[in-house]
Amino acid sequence: MVVMVLASSLPARAAGDAERGRAIAESRTQGLCVLCHALPGVPAVQAGTIGPSLAGVGARLSADDLRARLTTPERFNPQTVMPSYARSDGFARVASARRGQALLQAQQIDDVVAYLATLR
Ligand code: HEC
Incomplete structure (x- = not known):
């Protein structure tokens, strides 16, 4: 719970590293975003x-909204x-x-937010 509060309520965190964030998002062992999402540069198959x-999600959503999508996705769709x-x-x-661990650490979430913000 502490991690969630830290990750979602401190907008002044150090900026993330977009290149590390891309690697996390594309990874099939870390972010696993590609299980559910298409990402530019990842083959459609x-x-x-x-x-x-x-x-284009970086043009649609602000950095704060991107972060909220990662930390509290149920805010946008309870199901x-x-x-x-x-x-x-x-x-x-x-x-x-893996019990008691978040899927990503706060720095990794910063990195993924920085990467998503580049998708315009
Ligand atoms: C198990 C499936 C699943 C995984 C894994 C997943 N997502 Fe999602 N994501 C969704 C769904 C479904 C939505 C649509 C909104 C909803 O129903 O929650 C969504 C919505 C989003 C949105 C909002 C998009 C928009 O255009 O409004 C963002 C941003 C996002 N996800 C980023 C990510 C990132 C980054 C990762 C990996 C770190 C990830 N998601 C992992 C299923 C997933």
């Missing part, structure tokens, strides 16, 4: 269609299948090695 394409990347509890059937 490897991209998910459960969520909207993220092409969403998108996980909170900042929450560290409340998930079902978590492997014991």
